[in-house]
Ligand SMILES: Cc1cc2nc3c(=O)[nH]c(=O)nc-3n(C[C@H](O)[C@H](O)[C@H](O)COP(=O)(O)O)c2cc1C
């Protein structure tokens with residue numbers, strides 16, 4: 016979950032530091048991945064190698080886990096991450112049109128990042144805000160009853 | 175005397191400006207006491223501000239930061255709702271699991287105790303482990319995560335299995351669109367869930383609990399993690415719970431955006447640090463669950479309901495409901511609905527009462543055309559079936575399910591072919607990949623629906639779709655592939671006009 020602060024640049028020393036608390040945790044791979052992504056913004060190849068060593072797994076196994084979960088990125092995202100809920104309750108309140116509107120505004124499709132690296136636009140399937148639909152999450156901040164105008168204002172406010 | 179006010183910190187209230195209202199209040203009147211609560215679940219009124227008076231809590235909603243000066247000056251009559259407890263939407267409910275949600279400060283153990291907290295745990299300690307399991311079984315409580323399996327039977331199995339280590343796992347993956355009851359409890363009354371998990375641990379002899387919360391719920395993760403720390407510091411978790419001579423503690427784990435990880439065995443694999451793939455049964459998790467040890471895995475609402483069952487007795491709970499659906503269900507009204515929110519009531523209320531009467535129809539003011547009950551794997555029901563009572567068996571008899579209790583309302587502009595297509599698409603996106611009918615069939619389903627959309631061999635392709643659904647239903651290991659046919663086939667059956675070939679338009 017991007018909270019808006021810029022990610023750190025990968026270094027092995029810092030990677031080891033982030034990993035260390037999880038190395039002895041039962042099933043520590045997922046918590047480790049979450050913390051790595053929180054620190055570096057994505058899961059670099061070097062981190063996969065390090066995880067394999069620490070958790071005594073093959074690189075292919077770690078890779079299999081990373082790619083299984085929608086949350087984990089193998090590439091850095093844009094400076095801001097805009098997630099638009101596209102699940103049923105939000106569909107009932109116009110989330111498909113909202114996604115089309117946002118796409119046109121930013122010039123990217125769902126799943127894409129703007130050419131200047133400013134915004135990554137993604138679908139998300141339910142934020143549990145289904146009675147104040149349609150919903151969005153921008154850099155970890157939740158928005159309900161989103162209208163095209165409200166979304167535009169929020170997008171304009173992003174640096 | 176300084177005024178006491180209450181304002182939710184619930185994610186849905188925050189999403190519509192509750193934090194701005196809080197900031198405006200504290201800036202304009204720094205001497206008030208502002209208690210940040212969970213939500214009462216009347217979401218069309220959020221942000222819902224409550225002001226304490228000798229008569230009770232007076233509500234204002236929906237409030238924006240700009241309304242604050244007027245409210246503080248004693249005006250804002252158009253937003254004034256009167257005593258919150260007397261609002262019809264609340265008065266008509268039977269709030270057992272949600273009795274404290276929106277009322278108390280979720281980070282205050284004093285508040286929790288003052289509102290009946292830990293009474294259930296104390297009763298469990300006096301009944302002993304076996305007596306507690308019997309009480310839960312006698313209440314008729316069935317799992318609220320979707321499958322409706324009797325909770326008491328599950329606990330009995332784990333209690334009767336001898337092992338050096340057992341686990342309680344709380345399923346807080348709440349992936350179903352249209353549901354938010356787990357989120358509300360974790361944010362609004364987390365100690366109830368801690369109490370429920372502790373009772374489960376005491377009853378079956380498990381000293382360790384895990385809760386798996388979806389990553390889409392950052393507020394719930396923070397609120398629940400805080401509650402665990404507070405409970406531990408006060409001796410409600412740890413080596414000697416409530417000086418009762420038994421140990422129990424809870425660890426929070428966070429999901430990573432995979433819907434299938436709500437399936438119990440996929441969830442266990444995910445906690446173990448693996449890909450979240452579904453395990454074949456047997457073995458049951460009750461025999462070989464987390465890390466191969468006997469495990470109780472229950473939904474948030476199942477566990478958070480146990481304390482009230484023990485506090486008031488199994489009979490009081492069992493007296494409510496209909497047929498084999500006993501007690502209350504926190505029903506969630508969502509989507510295009512005028513009065514959206516959480517409505518806890520005894521089983522047996524009809525779908526029509528819920529949608530039209532309690533929900534007030536659509537928020538757009540148009541006609542209701544379809545409602546999806548039970549999440550993305552649940553059927554679409556037309557108003558013609560609104561006499562269906564909210565009951566596990568009654569919904570099953572009409573090729574539907576109540577699932578986790580979510581109802582998503584659509585108005586007359588809904589395109590049911592698009593909804594059927596989404597069901598297949600979602601299954602394709604979220605499939606864990608273990609079985610072919612689910613992994614491949616869902617993608618085929620999208621293609622077939624696209625052909626039907628274009629009017630290609632309509633009859634033949636509708637038959638192909640039905641056939642494909644049949645294969646998925648009987649050839650899938652879990653309910654993701656197995657139940658995706660529910661939304662698809664219900665859309666086709668109840669709304670065939672949306673699947674008809676497009677009318678030929680004259681060339682321009
Ligand atoms: C694809 C799929 C997703 C599921 N998602 C959830 C979920 O998010 N939360 C939940 O409690 N149960 C979910 N379940 C049901 C669980 O497998 C299981 O029945 C439940 O956790 C048992 O707890 P209960 O008996 O208290 O309901 C899901 C099942 C399937 C097949």
Ligand code: SF4
Nearest residue numbers: 606608609612652655
């Ligand atoms: S039905 Fe789908 S999600 Fe379920 S086990 Fe099979 S492939 Fe996995």
Ligand code: FES
Nearest residue numbers: 100105142144145
């Ligand atoms: S469906 Fe969009 S928040 Fe639940």
